[in-house]
Amino acid sequence: MTDRDGARRMRGRIALVAFVVVTALAAGGVWFGQSGGHATAVDVAPKTSAVQDVKSSGKPSDGLPGVRDCGSGEPEVKPRVITLTCADAGMVATAITWEKYGARSAEGRGVVQVEKTAAGGGADSVFPATFRLYGAEPVEGGRAFTGLEVTYDGSTPLGDTTEMYNLA
Numbered sequence: 001m002t003d004r005d006g007a008r009r010m011r012g013r014i015a016l017v018a019f020v021v022v023t024a025l026a027a028g029g030v031w032f033g034q035s036g037g038h039a040t041a042v043d044v045a046p047k048t049s050a051v052q053d054v055k056s057s058g059k060p061s062d063g064l065p066g067v068r069d070c071g072s073g074e075p076e077v078k079p080r081v082i083t084l085t086c087a088d089a090g091m092v093a094t095a096i097t098w099e100k101y102g103a104r105s106a107e108g109r110g111v112v113q114v115e116k117t118a119a120g121g122g123a124d125s126v127f128p129a130t131f132r133l134y135g136a137e138p139v140e141g142g143r144a145f146t147g148l149e150v151t152y153d154g155s156t157p158l159g160d161t162t163e164m165y166n167l168a
Contacts, residue, residue, distance in 0.1 A: 064103060065136035065143035071168050075144040077101070080110075082131075082148065084165055090115045091157065093131060093150065105145075106133040112150060114157045128153040137168075144168075 066075025070086035078098050084091040096110035112127045130153070135146035148165040156163075 063143070064101065065133075065145050067133065067148075067167060068139065068141075068144050074141040075139065078106075082167075084112065084148075084150070093129070093148075096131060104134070104136060107131070112152070112157060125157065127155060127157055133167075139168075 064077050066077040067079045067082055068075050069079075070083050078101055080094070080096050082093040082096070083089055084093055092113050093110055094113050096108045098106055098108040100107045108131045110129065110131060112129050114125045114127070116124050130151045132149040132151075133145035133147070134149070136143050137146050144167070146166065146168040148167055150163045150165065152161055
């Protein structure tokens with residue numbers, strides 16, 4: 001056996017060990033990534049400064065309807081955050097300021113934040129938008145708006161200038 005054969009075998013062993021290590025790390029990452037399935041949509045929503053420290057008192061006041069996050073929990077009046085895609089929490093309306101908030105409808109401004117995995121790209125994206133809540137109905141825990149219309153100021157995450165969301 002020559003030195004070349006020994007060197008070739010050594011490179012083959014190193015390549016095999018590297019393959020095994022990379023495969024084990026990838027499998028572990030997938031396993032750990034799926035183990036957190038008990039988190040709520042709000043827990044896994046995009047975590048930027050616009051989403052931090054945003055909860056109001058959450059209690060309906062003066063008979064005004066609120067918004068239930070992903071259709072559950074007590075309605076929150078004048079929420080600053082509304083989860084738009086509850087399945088993956090990849091799209092969240094954030095930094096909402098309400099210009100009008102009444103018993104039948106509400107209008108406000110803010111941004112739609114799209115997490116990079118939902119956008120299919122490499123960075124989180126932010127889209128300025130106007131929000132209109134409508135369809136107030138009695139629900140467990142009070143009254144809540146059942147619909148949300150989002151109208152984008154410019155570019156949009158899904159290509160439509162207006163999107164409708166069911167909040168029930």
